Amino acid sequence: MTLYDDQTIQELEAKAKIIRCHAIKMIYAAKSGHPGGSLSAADLITALFFKIMKHDSSNPHWEERDKFVLSKGHAAPSYYAALAECGYFPTDELLTLRKVDSNLQGHPCRQKTRGVEVSTGSLGQGLSMANGLALAAKLDRSGSRIYCICGDGELQEGQNWEAAMLAAQYKLDNLTLFIDRNKLQIDGPTEQVMSLEPLVDKWLAFGWNLIEINGHDMRQILEACDKAKETTGKPTVIIANTIKGKGVSFMEGAIGFHGKAPNEDEYKIALKELGDCA
């Protein structure tokens, strides 16, 4: 097990703030988008792109690279911010999000955005695509690992459970799934709209290795990924308990900011709270 020193953790935390600032700026500039879920997944995305995954922005088709699938495609702002900060395209491009002729579509598009592996947005499909990537990596013996982030609400899509069966059946131990468990969806708390609990039992019953963490604790995220890497014979699901809108006080736990851009006043406060670092 790798031990992570405090400096590594602090650097990643600082990076996550930059990602959050970018996301807020992008959504504000676009006048639309999904701040809540972008912020809840920001730490997971940061850990993956800046520490966990082997990838090379100067060679996006490197055969040995690890691959990422954002099943909850509406968290695209944080994903794009991470890609830009890694050098896949200039950070200036981030402010074109959701505008006509932009490479940055409202939801990730493989055809348009450098570094995006698969197109997502219609919920519940990412894990299946991650399965395909993981099967291919096994066939090619490439050693490449596949990382997927699903929203919690999107687990209501039945296709996820078809995919969960396949990953276990084919022993896809090169696949790690994060569930961004922010407990909120558009129409309300997940447990009121369509209960997901007992979520741990469900994944265990489907034959997955399960780890539960605080999805905003960088050290826990890194250590969970390492444990997943050491697990053989089954895929790993990391239930990351998160806060929707994490990092901006008035967005935290606020359903209203699932799919709404901040107004000018809110934008200014949000940036200030995040340290305006991007």
Add this chain to the structure above:
Amino acid sequence: MKWMYTSQRKEYANALTEVGKERTDVVVLDADLSSSTRTSEFAKSFPERFFNCGIAEQNMIGTAAGLAAAGKTVFASTFAAFATGRCWDQIRQAVAYSNLDVKIVATHAGITVGPDGATHQALEDIAIMRVLPNMTVIVPADGAETYKAIKAIAKYKGPCYVRLGRSDVPLVTSMETPFEVGKASLLKEGSDITLAACGQMVAVCLEAAEELESKGISAEVLNVSTIKPLDKEAIAKSVEKTGCIVTAEEHSIEGGLGSAVCEFLCETYPVPQQRIGTPACFGESGESDALMKKYGLTKERVIEASEKVIRRKK
């Protein structure tokens, strides 16, 4: 006419196994129907490159997209009703939108599925596949053409939908006749009317053409095995000569080959046209032949429609 009958599914299996032998990057998925779709033949030869996804078509298509995104050429098979309708959004979002190399080869299409009834009779699949951007739609006429189509699409970049039937069908092409994606083939020359068909309706049209000949009507028969992209040149060339057209398909008259031809001709070279296909309704249980008759997929109907459009010519 005396026909030799061939199995499209058997030729699919033959071609797929050969493609698997030639190329290690070809992967096959099925959804618990491999013994019916005959992908089981590929599985026998290349078990490490065959993945049964269980009765879960949506995940099968998503998994196919992931494999294709990683550089594989993926064949995914199940019955046409499930391969298109059950997972249309997955085909749209995961496959077509990313223009990935996923070949959906569906069997048991059309009314001739027979006794299983309407739930299993795909009569809308051409329509819902052909509206998807980037999607190529192929309906082979017989076993030989199935074999050639499978070999061709393995080399053809991008998503494809290939529609096969369950029953043995008359052999109207041969292993020697060339097949090219996007090209219709002229099976019989004529000057009074164009009969444009796909699938097993090609044989029905050839029979109709023979009978029309005895009535003094010279019918040209086109096998339009690629519905999308439509071979506009071949269709235009034929109707410029004949001045009218009848389309025939084992599919709803709404949205299939007939509609594709209408869309093209009405904006370029409008001529009297009649569409033969199942009426816009669900099918029912029955023997294949009885259903073909009841739903109007017969030589007699093609002849009747031909006489009608010829009368409308002036």
